Amino acid sequence: MTKKERIGSLINTITANYLELGVQPSELVENAFNSECEKVETYRKQERLFVDIVYSDIDDENKTYKYTMRYIYTKDRSLTRIDQKMGKNQFKKQWCRQEILDLLIDELRILLLSVKDKSFVDKVVKSIPLEIQKSITNHLKLVA
Incomplete structure (x- = not known):
């Protein structure tokens, strides 16, 4: 699996975990x-x-x-x-749920930091829920 494919897979998993309510x-x-x-x-x-x-x-x-x-x-x-x-x-x-999301988000952050294509990173960040976007963009700004 390429880096971009892994990023796409992580986004899908993060979004599903974030949006799914769970057993009611x-x-x-x-x-x-x-x-x-x-x-x-x-x-x-x-x-x-x-x-x-x-x-x-x-x-x-x-x-x-x-x-x-x-x-x-x-x-x-x-x-x-x-x-x-x-x-x-x-x-x-x-x-x-939060621990799972934190692990997935950390992995996504690490992968995004290694991507050189800024437009791809911006596109990825905009594709995830707002609360998670803030966490990722704050981390990316601190590193940059």
């Missing part, structure tokens, strides 16, 4: 009908919506294990993070 709370509530689901709880803290789903699972030795999946949303209904808690342990991050 109403879809998660459907888990209440799952026999392993013990509880579905939805609550708000400040500007975030939390959906906690508690499951129980029985292993081969008939031991019951409980685990909780936590889905966290912004006020615009965008899934931002998924955490998991096993038993009485602390929640551990399983997925984070």
Whole structure:
């Protein structure tokens, strides 16, 4: 894959990750009908919506294990993070939209810095969501 093809692929992936809302709370509530689901709880803290789903699972030795999946949303209904808690342990991050976007944007920045064609770089930057454009152009200006 050429550098320009990789840049195009990154832009598509960044845009999809940025625009995709993710699984919605109403879809998660459907888990209440799952026999392993013990509880579905939805609550708000400040500007975030939390959906906690508690499951129980029985292993081969008939031991019951409980685990909780936590889905966290912004006020615009965008899934931002998924955490998991096993038993009485602390929640551990399983997925984070911002971390994924940050990694993809960092890779894009590095590739754009190595491109000599300024008009191509400008075209690329204009093709991505505004919030991400600012992050990339600020970084490119600092390096230039």
